[in-house]
Amino acid sequence: MEIFDVAVIGGGVVGTAIARELSRYKLTIALLEKEEELAFGVSKSNSGIIHPGIQHPSGSLKGRLCVQGNLLIRRIARELGVDFQEVGELVVAFTKEEIKRLHALKKEGRLLGVPRLEIVGQSWLRKHEPNLNKKALAALYAPTAGIISPYRLVYDLAENAVKNGVRIFLKTKVENIFWFKHPQAQFKPYFEIISSRKTYQARYVINAAGLYADDISRMVGCGDFTVTARKGEEFILDKKKQYLTNHLIFPLPTKTSKGILIIKTADGNPMIGPTADMVEDKEDLSTTDAGRRKVFASARKLVPSLDENDIIAYFAGLRPVVGDDFIVRHEDEMPGFITIAGIQSPGLTASSAIALMVSGILKKHGLPLKKKAVFHKTREKTTHLFAIPFSETKKLIKKDQNYGDIVCRCEMVSAKEIKDSINRGAQTLDGIKFRTRAQAGRCHGSFCTTRIMKILSEELKIPLTAVTKRGCGSEIVIKDRAND
């Protein structure tokens, strides 16, 4: 019987960040994910913002981890070859009363250690943010805010973790967990994790199950909290509007959310949203007419020229909410079990800080963390033609002609990039989209879906009828007319 030192439940940004962080040490690590691919849960519907940390109380865990995570992500992005852009954010005030709140935010931010905060006035705003509502009086400028592709971060963290020995088990839904404590002290206790596929054993279990963290903790009797889902609808605009704003634009935050924002994304498309509505169903990823109207009405207060005709895509995500703060704790009644819950915004930013915190908790609770002789801390940056100049593309095409074979016309993605993404783990059309941006442009895959299906089918050696959008049940075509 193989007993893993650590089993991480959940393959989102938190789970993969932890797996990668722990892969520095001489540990055997398993990561279990219920979906077809990583990042298919909470992490896939993320705004992609690396927050500076100004919108949280100075005493909060999320505030502290956010500020720390904002620093850590820079190194991690560099090591993993993920693009991080420090674009800065503006929290905009329209009244004198709101300016007072900017000062209060600035003060809280200072207490948390957010660097280089500044209140900027109308003339600064007009110069640096020409499309912003002219009625804006001032803004809190946080230059350390940035943007990153949330999926590519997860995939690259995971790839690096695997390189360092982590084993990832997909389509593995945890169904129950038992704790075995031998009466004789020389046999260390361990957890038995019953999943939809296999049973795994581990000394330590880290629950990073997002929306389902309460269910997982309840399996070991530690479910004193409930995860509720707060839906956020987001609307993506055409890349033509890349320079709609130069910064991330925020209104003043409300009690439950940071409000409806104008977001710059790592891929260039502006994004608007999110809404914040509690929903009963943890699978409810539907968008609504009301959501769209609300998002545009709110966002137009910030940037009046916003046009609904520029929408090319929209989606809804669910934030896992447990009270006001994050939970990152060792369950003392269940030694070796760590609960991470309520990781809503700024979870992406905080993920690497959470990983460090978890490794500290493990150490404190008896897991020896011995550094490996060789830890591969870097990975080779994934090539995206849309992100490099033509001079470089030309060299790449000389090396491998498939870089010149364009599959996705809207986002300029080559057959080579698609094949690479499959070799790196993409199994589905969505997995390819998240990794390469193929099908994510204005035609929404009308022209390239067939070609991508064929490449998937060839590379994975599966029939076209087995190609799915996001896993079993989401097959694209149902019948092969030739072989029916």
Add this chain to the structure above:
Amino acid sequence: MIKRDLVIVGAGPAGMAAALSAYESGVKDILLLERDQFLGGILNQCIHPGFGINYFKEILTGPEYADRFIKKVKTLKSIEVSLKSFVVRMTGNLVLTYLKPGVLEEISAKSIIMATGCRERTREMVHIPGTRPAGIFSAGLAQKLINIEGFLPGREVVVVGSGDIGLIMARRFILEGANVKAVVEIQEQSRGLLRNQVQCIEDFDIPMYLSHKILKIYGKDRVSKVRVVKVDNQGNTIEGTEFDITCDTLLISVGLIPENELIEMAGVALDKKTNSPVSREVNKTSIPGLFVCGNAYKVYDLVDSVTSDSELAGCLAAQYIRSLK
């Protein structure tokens, strides 16, 4: 940088007609760039009849119509065809960059004709809310999957919008043994040609819901149903008229948009609503020597008109090149 007299982007009906007519008007150095691996463009997947009635006075299928031009293009040495060639950049002084397997090339042309066709409006462009499961296809994608690849995308189909491709695909699905449960059109009248309304919908007894729209798409992994509602003549939903249709497939056929992102990059002004170049004369743009023809210029109802207007574009380009000497 390579210099060419005339570069034509797109070898569908528009690009081929423009190339042939430019050749006949005296241009002897023509490069025809096509991103697909075949000539003919979207006609290749339009296997239904109805093409060529005006131009050839015959009823042809799409591939037959295309073939008449492909044969001519292939016999002319002056027209160099480059397949799998994808233009990625264009400038206002008529320099374009294209990629093909193994090649990235920059070309300076005396004249350029853009025959890039159009794309289908998406579910997102008409803001249909709901989930995003498998089973939502643009009508053209479904057409390609069935006619070219040989796969049936679904069995219980609802067509959203009544554009010609949607109507033709409704019939195609029935012929393939699927059940087409409804065509839902927000306007008071079908947008398609009369002949398609009769031959594709009425003849097959497919229910057509005019003045109706899709309120929401349901389904987690695969489409499971749609909620439909009646609208008044202002397009407002009429409460109490909602009903559900269970289905596993949605075909979106809500109009076409000219593909003009490249000329926009080059600085050509586009009409915000139609995405056509702002232009006073057919095929012309604000940049001298740059012409746009076929569905990239405006969305035509018939390929026959695409051919005629694209022939004109070929003449205009030839005239322009002559005027440079």
